[in-house]
Amino acid sequence: MSLSAVADLLTCPNCHRPLSIMDRTVRCPTGHSFDLARQGYVNLLTGRQPANADSPEMITARDRFLGADHYRALADAIADRAAAAVDGLPAEQGRPRLAETGAGTGYYLATVLDRITDATGIATDISVPACRRAARAHARIGAVVADTWAGLPIADGHIDLLMVIFAPRNPPEFARLLAPGGRLIVVTPGPDHLRQLREPLGLLGIEADKQDRLQATMSAHLEPVQRDRLRYRLRLADDELIALVTMGPNAHHTDERIAERVRALQPPVEVDVDVWISEFAQR
Numbered sequence: 001m002s003l004s005a006v007a008d009l010l011t012c013p014n015c016h017r018p019l020s021i022m023d024r025t026v027r028c029p030t031g032h033s034f035d036l037a038r039q040g041y042v043n044l045l046t047g048r049q050p051a052n053a054d055s056p057e058m059i060t061a062r063d064r065f066l067g068a069d070h071y072r073a074l075a076d077a078i079a080d081r082a083a084a085a086v087d088g089l090p091a092e093q094g095r096p097r098l099a100e101t102g103a104g105t106g107y108y109l110a111t112v113l114d115r116i117t118d119a120t121g122i123a124t125d126i127s128v129p130a131c132r133r134a135a136r137a138h139a140r141i142g143a144v145v146a147d148t149w150a151g152l153p154i155a156d157g158h159i160d161l162l163m164v165i166f167a168p169r170n171p172p173e174f175a176r177l178l179a180p181g182g183r184l185i186v187v188t189p190g191p192d193h194l195r196q197l198r199e200p201l202g203l204l205g206i207e208a209d210k211q212d213r214l215q216a217t218m219s220a221h222l223e224p225v226q227r228d229r230l231r232y233r234l235r236l237a238d239d240e241l242i243a244l245v246t247m248g249p250n251a252h253h254t255d256e257r258i259a260e261r262v263r264a265l266q267p268p269v270e271v272d273v274d275v276w277i278s279e280f281a282q283r
């Protein structure tokens with residue numbers, strides 16, 4: 001946990017003035033204050049946590065699935081891209097400042113921080129259990145409960161590299177956060193992602209025009225730089241399949257008969273990973 005490593009970039013969600021940490025409290029000059037949780041994260045939500053935030057059970061499932069490194073090839077591809085983006089920054093910019101919104105357990109941000117050893121990273125998520133887990137994912141992560149749609153409690157123009165991986169996107173807000181020359185990496189599912197599971201397990205569909213819409217909405221605020229498709233195949237046992245299904249948005253839509261439906265597939269099952277990794281630059 002290192003909220004102190006990123007605190008100078010945090011702003012008050014009420015008055016947008018800079019925040020600082022004093023003892024176990026995070027406060028702004030106006031007098032708004034927020035408790036620093038024992039687990040090392042700070043909750044900067046102004047309202048209640050919405051019902052669609054990831055639950056403790058979803059975070060446990062995500063931790064189990066990612067901890068088994070089924071998405072390691074994706075994490076490594078993101079880290080390669082992140083390292084190349086940060087290498088291109090002017091040296092006078094100092095220590096690279098990273099952020100991941102909708103960061104979940106902090107798995108990807110931690111992988112990138114292992115690669116970029118002088119960087120610090122802010123992990124934001126609307127889910128308290130996610131931030132509790134992300135706060136201990138890496139010594140250089142500071143975790144903040146915040147809503148990407150409501151606007152992020154982070155100062156304008158200081159983030160060198162922002163990442164959004166299978167999480168909500170707010171293009172004007174991302175453009176506001178990025179430093180001059182800063183980059184945004186967005187990961188979205190491709191058309192064949194988990195295709196073997198979609199129908200039998202009733203998973204949410206992937207819109208055919210998702211990539212085109214992403215490029216169009218992002219391009220209004222940031223410059224498209226590059227995009228790559230990563231595809232590989234996993235072989236998953238029944239407990240891994242259950243973790244995969246229950247760690248994501250499908251958990252809000254699946255019923256209790258999921259274990260039964262998974263067994264009907266007669267695991268192990270071959271499952272395709274198919275994702276787009278898109279990069280955009282600050283204009």
Ligand SMILES: C[S@@+](CC[C@H](N)C(=O)[O-])C[C@H]1O[C@@H](n2cnc3c(N)ncnc32)[C@H](O)[C@@H]1O
Binds near residue numbers: 125130165
């Ligand atoms: C599919 S998970 C992806 C988590 C992580 N990026 C990963 O790939 O492991 C989506 C994440 O977005 C978070 N989320 C959903 N709505 C959000 C919002 N409005 N603001 C911030 N985070 C949000 C969820 O709590 C969840 O952790």
